[in-house]
Amino acid sequence: MNKNRKTIACLLATTMLVVLALSGCSGGKSAGNTLSEENGGSTNSGGKAETVTITHYTIDSEDRTFVEKLIPDFEKQHPNIKVKVEKAPYEQFDSKLQTLIAGGKSPDVTSHWGYGGFAEYYNKGMLLDMTDLMKEDGFKAEDYNIPENLMNIYKVKDHTYGIPVNMYVTLMLYNKDMFDAASLSYPTSDYEDKSWTYDKMVENAKKMTLVSDDIAKTQYGVDFTWSERDMRPLYFGAEPYSEDTWTNGGVPSETYFDSPEVIAAYNKLFDLVFKDKVSPSTEWSKSVAGQNGDPFVAGKIGMSIGGSWNLAGANDFPFKIGVAAVPWGGNDKVRSTLYVDPLLILKDSKHPKEALEWIKYLITTEVQEKSIDLSGGNPPVNTEAAEAYYKHFDGIDPQDIKNVYEGAVNYGFESYNHLITNYSQINDMFINELQPVETGHKTVEEVMTTIQKKVTEIIHR
Amino acid sequence: MSTVRALSHRPKDTRRRRKMEPIKILSFITLVVTTFLMLLPLFFMVSTSLKSKREMLKFPPSFLPESWQWSNYTEIFDTLQFGTLYKNSLIIAGFSVVGTLISSALVAYGFARFRGKGNQIWFIMLLSTMMLPYPAIMIPQFVLFSKMNWIDTFFPLIVPAFFGSAYNIFLLRQFFSTLPEELFDAGRIDGCGEIRMWATIALPLSKPALATVAIFAFIYNWNDLLTPVLYLSSSDKFTLPVGMSSLTSSRFRIPPWHLLMVASVLAMVPIVTLFAVAQKQFVEGIVLTGIK
Numbered sequence: 001m002n003k004n005r006k007t008i009a010c011l012l013a014t015t016m017l018v019v020l021a022l023s024g025c026s027g028g029k030s031a032g033n034t035l036s037e038e039n040g041g042s043t044n045s046g047g048k049a050e051t052v053t054i055t056h057y058t059i060d061s062e063d064r065t066f067v068e069k070l071i072p073d074f075e076k077q078h079p080n081i082k083v084k085v086e087k088a089p090y091e092q093f094d095s096k097l098q099t100l101i102a103g104g105k106s107p108d109v110t111s112h113w114g115y116g117g118f119a120e121y122y123n124k125g126m127l128l129d130m131t132d133l134m135k136e137d138g139f140k141a142e143d144y145n146i147p148e149n150l151m152n153i154y155k156v157k158d159h160t161y162g163i164p165v166n167m168y169v170t171l172m173l174y175n176k177d178m179f180d181a182a183s184l185s186y187p188t189s190d191y192e193d194k195s196w197t198y199d200k201m202v203e204n205a206k207k208m209t210l211v212s213d214d215i216a217k218t219q220y221g222v223d224f225t226w227s228e229r230d231m232r233p234l235y236f237g238a239e240p241y242s243e244d245t246w247t248n249g250g251v252p253s254e255t256y257f258d259s260p261e262v263i264a265a266y267n268k269l270f271d272l273v274f275k276d277k278v279s280p281s282t283e284w285s286k287s288v289a290g291q292n293g294d295p296f297v298a299g300k301i302g303m304s305i306g307g308s309w310n311l312a313g314a315n316d317f318p319f320k321i322g323v324a325a326v327p328w329g330g331n332d333k334v335r336s337t338l339y340v341d342p343l344l345i346l347k348d349s350k351h352p353k354e355a356l357e358w359i360k361y362l363i364t365t366e367v368q369e370k371s372i373d374l375s376g377g378n379p380p381v382n383t384e385a386a387e388a389y390y391k392h393f394d395g396i397d398p399q400d401i402k403n404v405y406e407g408a409v410n411y412g413f414e415s416y417n418h419l420i421t422n423y424s425q426i427n428d429m430f431i432n433e434l435q436p437v438e439t440g441h442k443t444v445e446e447v448m449t450t451i452q453k454k455v456t457e458i459i460h461r
Numbered sequence: 462m463s464t465v466r467a468l469s470h471r472p473k474d475t476r477r478r479r480k481m482e483p484i485k486i487l488s489f490i491t492l493v494v495t496t497f498l499m500l501l502p503l504f505f506m507v508s509t510s511l512k513s514k515r516e517m518l519k520f521p522p523s524f525l526p527e528s529w530q531w532s533n534y535t536e537i538f539d540t541l542q543f544g545t546l547y548k549n550s551l552i553i554a555g556f557s558v559v560g561t562l563i564s565s566a567l568v569a570y571g572f573a574r575f576r577g578k579g580n581q582i583w584f585i586m587l588l589s590t591m592m593l594p595y596p597a598i599m600i601p602q603f604v605l606f607s608k609m610n611w612i613d614t615f616f617p618l619i620v621p622a623f624f625g626s627a628y629n630i631f632l633l634r635q636f637f638s639t640l641p642e643e644l645f646d647a648g649r650i651d652g653c654g655e656i657r658m659w660a661t662i663a664l665p666l667s668k669p670a671l672a673t674v675a676i677f678a679f680i681y682n683w684n685d686l687l688t689p690v691l692y693l694s695s696s697d698k699f700t701l702p703v704g705m706s707s708l709t710s711s712r713f714r715i716p717p718w719h720l721l722m723v724a725s726v727l728a729m730v731p732i733v734t735l736f737a738v739a740q741k742q743f744v745e746g747i748v749l750t751g752i753k
Contacts, residue, residue, distance in 0.1 A: 102603070215521070
């Protein structure tokens with residue numbers, strides 16, 4: 001009896017002590033915080049070099065948190081600015097950002113690194129209009145070797161809301177070992193080589209496909225994951241969203257998912273799986289590579305069309321790989337999707353000026369070059385730094401990567417995924433509605449009317 | 462249990478006991494098979510944790526690693542600050558368990574032993590808090606803790622545990638209600654106050670229930686991802702789930718599954734240990750009190 005009582009008293013006492021001790025620490029720290037915030041206020045009103053702290057909010061993964069390593073150098077150059085990195089895992093990125101803003105702890109600099117996209121942030125009024133800030137600063141894109149057309153992506157009605165930092169393109173990765181085994185010649189990286197067509201790709205794929213009852217022996221010629229599902233018809237020249245999408249803040253006035261051109265385009269793609277049988281079904285891919293895995297990485301696919309982020313793991317693949325141009329599919333202008341990530345300043349930022357200083361630092365040639373290695377292969381938007389990026393991958397000819405990147409820019413089209421409002425909902429809807437087509441239970445014609453109706457609903461939500 | 466009952470029915474017939482009935486053999490086989498099936502994912506977890514980066518990508522996957530990469534187990538400490546994460550998780554889960562036990566047991570005791578005005582209404586109100594999903598209170602709670610300057614500290618993760626939780630209170634209340642009134646009468650005759658009766662009669666007799674609550678609280682806080690993600694922002698304060706989910710966070714890279722499995726194996730250790738310890742308590746509780 002007595003012993004028990006003692007233990008409980010002890011437990012209570014220790015908890016109290018620890019709680020007290022911990023709160024003591026936090027009290028001291030919070031005092032420091034308020035102090036620096038006060039100082040920050042005075043810098044803005046034209047004071048001297050007093051310290052301001054800005055926060056950079058990002059995904060907690062090595063290819064994003066590398067910016068932490070750049071901070072010491074930046075702080076040396078800007079003694080009055082301190083940078084703090086806040087991070088969250090990919091899945092929780094958006095919910096934490098929303099909570100931070102709602103809780104009055106808005107970060108200063110971030111990007112659309114979660115599921116939500118630029119258009120969504122813009123339409124929710126989360127972004128700062130950087131136009132005046134940049135004018136005051138004398139910001140010129142050419143000083144950072146950023147092509148003007150990339151700058152335009154994040155302009156809405158002539159107001160700038162973001163500055164590009166990374167650019168991913170669509171490219172084809174191919175398994176050299178499988179090409180050798182089928183004694184095929186490697187595909188070209190030259191976008192101007194007009195003999196490299198979609199039909200030629202299917203022809204190659206047929207020679208590498210081997211369907212067997214033994215799942216371990218089965219392999220397919222091609223996996224065509226060009227862009228997001230809703231955007232794929234564009235590859236064949238069929239436009240699913242109206243032109244004005246890009247000029248009015250991500251709200252297309254019309255969509256054409258039930259048009260004969262779009263339906264024909266989808267049919268052509270599903271033919272790869274059901275008629276030509278050179279592409280894996282989604283079930284097969286999942287069984288080989290797991291829910292979000294890529295069967296190409298397991299060495300089961302000859303050619304894979306996808307985003308250039310697929311290159312990032314290339315040095316670890318258990319086979320030899322090459323990069324090639326996306327074959328010509330029937331659209332004279334568009335063959336590659338560009339995924340340009342911007343840096344954004346949030347509207348609730350208390351120190352937009354300092355935030356711009358940090359953004360400018362991140363896009364200078366020297367820092368962009370350094371970032372390639374630190375991040376493990378993020379493609380820079382700065383064209384001069386891009387030269388270093390082309391040389392980053394072991395066993396792949398830098399010239400090939402350069403060709404593919406330059407061709408992708410010439411034939412590139414900015415991805416819809418960040419530029420249409422409520423995009424994460426559109427994307428989810430697409431995945432769900434197309435599922436019966438992917439499993440062969442419904443035809444494209446049957447689902448497209450529903451999709452057309454639902455897209456319109458989501459856009460005007 | 463069934464063996465005990467069988468014994469009491471036929472205490473002398475030892476030969477019958479040794480000879481197994483066909484139904485028993487069948488259930489034994491079923492048990493062995495299901496155990497094997499249950500252990501298979503666990504086996505793959507340990508096996509993958511010992512594979513090399515290249516081998517983990519192979520299809521079909523190999524059962525046992527070709528070369529045993531014991532170095533994975535040291536590598537995780539370099540790539541993830543694994544030690545710090547582990548320590549943080551232990552601190553948070555540990556304090557939360559203590560907090561949950563003290564507060565929930567105290568409140569539950571009150572609900573079980575005192576009859577007052579509006580007793581039922583308060584209890585229903587308490588239970589109705591279980592229906593509030595976390596996202597509904599996420600932002601107001603964040604604003605509150607942010608006003609208290611508790612962001613990026615462990616407080617928002619530990620302190621709420623000291624204010625009880627509906628489910629655990631309910632569980633303990635039901636248990637306390639089953640304790641015979643005579644025990645407390647005896648206590649009262651000996652001159653015990655209510656707090657003392659709580660600490661010296663109710664708690665020691667409730668070890669099985671307390672062990673259950675402790676396990677629930679520990680597992681919940683050990684695995685919790687969203688709350689630490691919201692409140693913590695410096696890497697040296699992160700918890701294990703936050704660190705581990707960062708391994709799969711890159712959209713652009715193949716997750717290092719082998720390292721993730723190493724982390725999972727190590728993350729399992731405290732839960733298994735707790736189960737072992739609490740189970741002993743659980744059994745002891747029944748044996749010592751003789752109640753139930």
